[in-house]
Amino acid sequence: MSGFVIDASIAVKWVIEEPGTGLALALRHRPLIAPELLAAECANILWKKAHRSDVELRPMRPLMAAATALAIALGHPACDCVYLALAAAADLPFVTADTRLLSRIARDDASRFTGRVLGLPAVAASLTREAE
Numbered sequence: 001m002s003g004f005v006i007d008a009s010i011a012v013k014w015v016i017e018e019p020g021t022g023l024a025l026a027l028r029h030r031p032l033i034a035p036e037l038l039a040a041e042c043a044n045i046l047w048k049k050a051h052r053s054d055v056e057l058r059p060m061r062p063l064m065a066a067a068t069a070l071a072i073a074l075g076h077p078a079c080d081c082v083y084l085a086l087a088a089a090a091d092l093p094f095v096t097a098d099t100r101l102l103s104r105i106a107r108d109d110a111s112r113f114t115g116r117v118l119g120l121p122a123v124a125a126s127l128t129r130e131a132e
Helices: 008-014 021-029 037-051 061-074 078-090 099-107 120-131
Strands: 004-006 032-035 056-058 094-096 117-119
Touching (some): 004 078, 008 021, 008 037, 008 094, 021 120, 032 037, 032 078, 037 078, 061 078, 078 094, 094 120, 117 120
Parallel strands (some): 004 032, 094 117
């Protein structure tokens, strides 16, 4: 895997020690993208990272129609679905530590997310295997 779409649940682990911090830190060695929403969710914490160009922030407006459709289909907040829409638009897998979102996606009848939305532990395991 060459890159990932990340959400605030990943980015915040880079600056706040919490469960999964080590795994989230391992992702920083890959190309990462996120919608501008990331800055709003992480406020000043993420602003510092975006200012240093650690994460390429993408415009959110072009993603809103797809994000809204995903939110309706999944019965999940649209702000989280912006990340799904960006992953689809960028043709990159989306990695998240948001267990509620992962659960919603797992219950989705469509296979549109198969292999495209990954939990942080699965990605960390994959990165560890690649490093060996």
